[in-house]
Amino acid sequence: MIILQVFEQAKAGAAAAGLTERQGAVLERALGLLVEGGERALTTAGVARAANCSKESLYKWFGDRDGLISAMITYQAGKVRTVEVSAGALTAETLRKHLLAFARDLIDVLSGDVSLALNRLAIGQASREGAGLGRLLQERGRRQISRRAAALLEAGRKAKLLAFDGADEAYGTLYGLIVSDMHLRMLLGENAAALKNEFSPRAEKAVDAFLTLYGAKG
């Protein structure tokens, strides 16, 4: 079973990024500003005011605004842990359950408002400044979840319940079946909760479709 746990306390993310608790709290407020008002609301003065700290401290801790943003990403990523509970012997039924849990977790992660805000921020910066933040977000955020999925798929293949050549390609198919254009529409501003309610029931069908495509026959 794959579980995504989100620790809401500042401690977890801060500790994961090697920051003090105070700095984590500041990043938490910064994330709040970003979620609430987008990139325009993420000003150094605004963060300082919201977090009751001085701009001087912000620059001492994070270097500059980009450093602050990078710290926000790694801090947020540190709050999300993917914990794999060894599943013992996979059966067709447990595999399906695990895939379904993964699908729901994936939808939850993608539709989270902090995740959406950070993705919007990174996408906005992608054009003007290489792909620095994009890579960071990809590496610290989704790579983990995709690795867990890859492990699950591999276990399914080992148990002769799945048949595929490339694990990456199979994962891409699973992802596409689950997410479709949901993520993009959320990023473009469509009501995230409504879209989540629209796509969550489809998770089951997506998993069934995936098993139809990649399930070992017999």
Add this chain to the structure above:
Amino acid sequence: MIILQVFEQAKAGAAAAGLTERQGAVLERALGLLVEGGERALTTAGVARAANCSKESLYKWFGDRDGLISAMITYQAGKVRTVEVSAGALTAETLRKHLLAFARDLIDVLSGDVSLALNRLAIGQASREGAGLGRLLQERGRRQISRRAAALLEAGRKAKLLAFDGADEAYGTLYGLIVSDMHLRMLLGENAAALKNEFSPRAEKAVDAFLTLYGAKG
């Protein structure tokens, strides 16, 4: 057969949006700036300089910066026409060819640099200002292509080559199988050409998978 034609001349997009040729040329330069440098490069002074026009004219024509951006979106949308060539009687083979052509066209559209730049822009604005630009982009851009796909799917069902309940859901599946996370990764700054080369060969497999899922048996 569904064909996406992109008219590169300013005339087509301008005429479609009810603008003069000169104004279309200005929007073309503005799009160029946006593609090259992202939102930060899209300043009123910059557009005026690049297009050899005055800021006064910009504000007379487009109202304000947001009006300019909206005009850019509708102008760009006006350049892309989806033309449906009636396919006569569908066979399993022609349906597959049409689906494949649609898949390739979809990948082409999504990986276009102007499309990527406009999507980044709309996503960046989504957080701070409702979903105005996002809706506009969705409405003028992708709705058309999705309607064409829906028509194709409907034709396939009429010909008893496809079996599905909801056309929207079937289209969502097709879209997910083709695109997976390609679009998001491009938006985040990954090399678009490389990703396109990675996903184009998979279009065939995506169509086959779709036919496996929704093809009428027998």
Add this chain to the structure above:
DNA sequence: TGCGTACCGTACCGTACGGTTCGGCAACCT
């Protein structure tokens, strides 16, 4: 008691942007 450290709050500076105004020029009408 004195000193260093870390921090807050505020003021400040340079720059850049959105938007407005104005002088000037060319074309077009009458």
Add this chain to the structure above:
DNA sequence: AGGTTGCCGAACCGTACGGTACGGTACGCA
């Protein structure tokens, strides 16, 4: 010729932001 229109280029204005500097304060330590 004189007036109107449309446009350019440049100057201008108010604002907001990133980044820096400074005075003041609480706390730890000798």
